[in-house]
Amino acid sequence: MTTLKKTKTSIPVPELMSSGHLACQGCGATMAMRYALKxxxxxxxxxxxxxxxxxxxxxxxxxxxxLPLLHSPFAAAAATATGVKAGLVARGDRETTVVAWAGDGGTFDIGIQALSGAADRNEDILYVCYDNEAYMNTGVQRSGGTPDGAWTMSTPAGSARPKKDLDAIMLAHHIPYFATATPAYAEDMVRKFAKAKTVKGFRFIRILSPCPPGWKTDPMDTTKLSRLAVQTGMFRLYEVENGAMRLNMNVANRKPVEEYLKAQGRFKNMPAAEIAALQKRIDGFWESEKRQGS
Amino acid sequence: MKKVLSGNHAAAVAAQLARTQVSVGYPITPATQVFEALAEMKSKGEFPGEFIAAESEHSVMAALLGASTAGARTFTATSSHGLAYMHEVLHWVAGARLPIVMVDVNRALAAPWNLWTDQTDSLSQRDTGWMQTYCSTNQEVLDTVLMSFKIAERVMLPSMVVLDGFTLSHSYEPVDVPSQADVDSFLPPFRPELKLDPEQPITFGSLTQPKDYLRLRRRMAADMAEAEDALEEVGKEFGEIFGRSYGQLDAYRCEDAETILVTSGAVGSTARAAVDAMREKGLKAGNLRLRAFRPFPAKALRAFVKPGMKLAVVDRNYSPGMGGIFAQEIKAALYPRPGVSVHGYVTGLGGGDITVELLQEIWERVDDAPVAEIPAATWVEDAR
Incomplete structure (x- = not known):
């Protein structure tokens, strides 16, 4: 008789998300939901x-x-979640975590008024933006979350404007908890959601969520791209608790950003000069982080 | 207990007496006082529910969508542009079958800016699936808010209680404020069958195929039809407890009247004075006030009219390209009904006075007109 070896898991085993969902192959947003619910x-x-x-x-x-799920109007995720929380509290339930789960269009653009209002009131909800960097559900149009140089159906020559700094906007609301995450770093993501659950007041998590059809990438590269975004310094893993910033991963030895861009068809026509400028911007940012940290 | 209350304060007191569990608000003239009164009650510990000052009317209605789906009794008040800004969510909560009660204080829509009463704001929400009741006194505002919760929670449709901007909202009248015990006996707590509950996880509002969508809308139609009966039954029950009964229609001196002023909202009070004055001159005048607009009281109206009757419909609203909205709806409800003519008069837009004299003039014009003639909307205004 053989004894099975028990593996220690750092991520809870129970699944609240099932297979048979309706996402595209390799969808980062399904991985994000799965880890978030854990x-x-x-x-x-x-x-x-x-x-x-x-x-x-x-x-x-x-x-x-x-889980109980309420579909809400496009612009109203944060407001609807505000009401759900108030309704639950009115019924005597102060424990249930209320989560607004929105894309970048519903967060950076059409939903930002309701988001800002709820953050300003410090509503006791968790707002999650899975940021796939364009309006993917309607077939890839530019949003405020689209990075410069990226092709979309509404920016066929590449987006001319830099990605809106939503993190700075959210942090300007003095919220008790803010974090970023991406599915390649599953333990980090699960920990941040478990942490967010315990914080009272408005919590915000932005997840960089690769989208194979919108990014023009191979579905099997989703985790690789999620990891490359961090390793090249394009996307930072960090959290801010009551104003105190903590970098979760310091990438002093960054891979060239070109590695991240080259793997995605949406950056195919990005001129070399713009890639070089982006590399310079990323390096400059991390240099200033280092100076501030030392 | 009798108190002197403005229409806005009567609305807020009713929301308090109804034991509203979640109220969300946003300021807009002339409805702001409802929001302020609730905020003050909350700060004094006199409002039992959660109170949220949102950042827009769109968010107000979205928050009520969330709170009502979570199983709470909900209330808000708005007006004009605020109501228009909610439009998307008005459709949403009606489709979701949530018994939210909202006061709309009638005010004209821009451009140009105008602060005064005009029914086009509420009437242009007629296809959202909300019930709409129009009030003529501050007492009726308080009573109608209470009745609306009961009716809404019975048929599971949202309900809009409409009052005239300034004419009622900012005018003070003696209002009989019922005791909490009487209100509690009339209005039991809201206990919906389905709600957001982690113990019983269900999804609300997911993508639905055409066949089911149509069936859901058909069910809404059946419940709107039931709401016609509910308005009558709850109005009668209210009378048994509080001594004031209400129906879908309110007829005044109509028994032998052949030409009838048809009004809605606070104009009803003026119309009664006009009818009394004409009766003194020996004219057979009457006033029919429509309390209900959605569901439209078609059955009650058909039962009310008699051959040879002429209806002078006073519309403080206008649908460009068609005419006064009450007149259109009355014509549609009575069709085909030979021998009854409907004469539409558009007046008092943007808060213009609708005086006793103006109503008499409208009545006389219609009384002189041939029965068969159904003219397009006639525009009239106060001569001063």
Whole structure:
């Protein structure tokens, strides 16, 4: 008789998300939801505005997550979640975590008024933006989250404007908890959601979420791209708790940003000069981080 | 207990007496006082529910969508541009079958800017799936908010209680404020069958195929039809407890009247004075006030009219390209009904006075007109 070796897992085993969801192959937003729910647990209510997850969660009468879910108007995720929390509290339930789960269009653009209002009031909700850097559900149009140089259907020659600094906007609201995450770093993500669950007041997590059809990438490269975004310094893993910033991963020895860009069809026509300028911008940023840190 | 209250304060007191669990608000003239009154009650510990000052009306209604789906009784008040800004979510909460109660204080829409009463704001929300009731006194505002919760929670549709900007919202009248015990016996707590609950996870509002979508809308139609009965039954029950009964229609001196002023909202009070004055001159005048607009009281209206009757419909609203909205709806409800003519008068837009004299003039014009003639909207204004 053989004894099975027990593996110690750092990530909770129970699954609140099921297979058979309606996402594209290699969708970063499904990985994000799966890990998020592992951190959040069963006592959670999800509010989902118009975004890819409107579809991924399943058409009536099916659902790909085993949680109460309320679909909300596009611009209203943060406001709807505000009301859900108030309604639960009015019913005597102060424990349930209320999560607004929105894409970048619903966060950076059309939903920013409701988001800013809820953050300003310090509503006791967790707002999550899975940022796939364009309006992917409507077929890849530029959003405020689209990086410069990226092709989209509405920026066929490449987006001319830099990505909106949403992190700075959110931090300007003096919220108790802010974090970034990306699915290649699963332990980090699960930990941040478990942490966010315990914080009272407005919490915000932005997830960089690769999108194979929108980024023109191979579905099997999603984790690789998620990791490359961090390793090249394009995307920073950090959290800010009550104003105190902590860098979760210091990438002093960064890979060239070209490695990240080259793997994506959306940057195919980005001129070499612009790539060089981007590299300089990234290096400059990390140099100033180092100076501030030392 | 009798108190002297403005229309806005009567609305806020009613929301308090109804034991509203979540109220979300945003300021807009002339409805701001409702929001302020609730904020003050909350700060004094007199408002039992959660109170949130949102950053826009769109968010107000979205927050009520969340709170109502979580199983809470919800209330807000708005006006004009605020209501228009909510439009998307008005459709949403009606489709979601949430019994939210909202006061709309009528005010004209820009451009140009105008602060005064005009029904086009509420009437242009007629296809959202909200019930709409128009009030003529501050007492009726308080009573209608209470009745609306009961009706809304019975048919599971949202309800809009409409009052005239300034004419009612900022005018003070004696209002009989019922005791909490009486209100509690009339209005039991809201206990929805389905709600957001981690113990029983269900999804609300997910993508639905055409066949189910149509069936859901058909169910809404059936419940809107039931709301016609609910308005009558709850209005009667209210009368048994509080001594003031209400229906979909309110007829005044109509028994032998052949030409009838048809009004809605606070104009009803003026119309009664006009009818009394004409009756003194021996004219057979009457006033029919429509309390309900959605569901439209078609059955009650058909039962009310008699052959040879002429309806002089006073519309403080206008649908460009068609005419006064109450007149259109009345014509549609009565069609085909030979022998009854409907004469539409558009007046008082943007808060213009609708005086006793003006109503008498409208009545006389219609009384002189041939029965068969159904003219397009006639525009009239106060001569001063």
């Amino acid at each position: 951190g959040l647990g069963q006592q959670t209510v999800m509010v989902v505005p118009a975004c890819c997850w409107t579809v991924i969660s399943g058409a009536n009468p099916r659902s790909s997550i085993n």
